[in-house]
Amino acid sequence: MSKRLLILYTGGTIGMQHTEKGLAPAPDLAANISALIGSGRTLASDPPQLSVQTVDPLIDSSDMRPGNWIELAGRIESVYDQYDGFVVLHGTDTLAYTSSALSFFIQKRGKPVIVTGAQLPFGYPRSDARSNLISAVEVAATLPEHLTQVCVVFGSRILRGNRATKISARAYDAFASPRVGELGRIGIDIEFQGQQGAPLPLPVNARALSIPADDAVVLLRLYPGISANILRLICQDTNLQALIIEAYGSGNGPVSDPAFTAAIREAIAKGIVVLVVSQPLDGVVHFDRYAAAHEFAGAGAVSGLDITPEAAVTKLYYLIAAGYDSREIKDILSVSLAGEMHLPS
Numbered sequence: 001m002s003k004r005l006l007i008l009y010t011g012g013t014i015g016m017q018h019t020e021k022g023l024a025p026a027p028d029l030a031a032n033i034s035a036l037i038g039s040g041r042t043l044a045s046d047p048p049q050l051s052v053q054t055v056d057p058l059i060d061s062s063d064m065r066p067g068n069w070i071e072l073a074g075r076i077e078s079v080y081d082q083y084d085g086f087v088v089l090h091g092t093d094t095l096a097y098t099s100s101a102l103s104f105f106i107q108k109r110g111k112p113v114i115v116t117g118a119q120l121p122f123g124y125p126r127s128d129a130r131s132n133l134i135s136a137v138e139v140a141a142t143l144p145e146h147l148t149q150v151c152v153v154f155g156s157r158i159l160r161g162n163r164a165t166k167i168s169a170r171a172y173d174a175f176a177s178p179r180v181g182e183l184g185r186i187g188i189d190i191e192f193q194g195q196q197g198a199p200l201p202l203p204v205n206a207r208a209l210s211i212p213a214d215d216a217v218v219l220l221r222l223y224p225g226i227s228a229n230i231l232r233l234i235c236q237d238t239n240l241q242a243l244i245i246e247a248y249g250s251g252n253g254p255v256s257d258p259a260f261t262a263a264i265r266e267a268i269a270k271g272i273v274v275l276v277v278s279q280p281l282d283g284v285v286h287f288d289r290y291a292a293a294h295e296f297a298g299a300g301a302v303s304g305l306d307i308t309p310e311a312a313v314t315k316l317y318y319l320i321a322a323g324y325d326s327r328e329i330k331d332i333l334s335v336s337l338a339g340e341m342h343l344p345s
Ligand SMILES: NC(=O)C[C@H](N)C(=O)O
Pocket: 011, 012, 013, 014, 059, 060, 061, 062, 090, 091, 092, 093, 094, 117, 118, 119, 120
């Protein structure tokens, strides 16, 4: 039986048109999608039955906020039983945040959710929009059960959604998951990999979600010169519940500055959860490798292991949206909720 798929068009370059201010989202894509895939000749598998919904307003993904993730996840969950899979068309700028977010915010599991976009608009010569869209639909219709999860399909790659990161603003293979293997490759054939199993069901109970304050989470990338004053100023924000420190290498930072370490301790004493993630694309936090990282552990910060900054941000917004308190959040951060981290065995 042919699969029933829902395509949700949220905006992004894939459907943009030229305006006097530059490229901007346009609603015409939905008609193109139906015409393109309706014939079925474009697909190698049985043509699926497609429904297309255009999210209002269409946005450049640089305007995405946590409330948009909750809305999108809610839309998918509200019709979860009516479809066999979902394709989300999205801008590339924050695509890896949304694919990570959906892996947490969609609390139902068992159906593929494929997120894709394009580097050039649909109507442009040499655009990747058509091929990415067709590949995403095909993957949604044929993803093997053991790989079923939120995926990014882009260019030649099929990636775990919460491991993906944007690595290029120019190449058609714009995304990679450097901290974990790919789920598959798209060439003449679509080849799925055997090893990367699907994430297990959320090991925390599904909960009602409320939109968190945008300033409940901060992602702070360390750089030479970062000062304790800046840290303290950030932590004065009364909405702040989680501070993610994007540290060097294996979780290192300027902890030999006593004021810096004191500022981290003060934040934690206030009930702010401090999570340390790594800057390099393939980075893994090991608090016991360098003294410069060890101090973070001593201060009470949590190691994000190999979680990407995108997955760290969205996981924290999810836990806050689900109403967990700081002690619970600290505990849950050490658990892989949707395959976003590799836990040491
Ligand atoms: N390629 C793209 O989709 C970029 C666009 N600014 C967006 O993220 O919506």
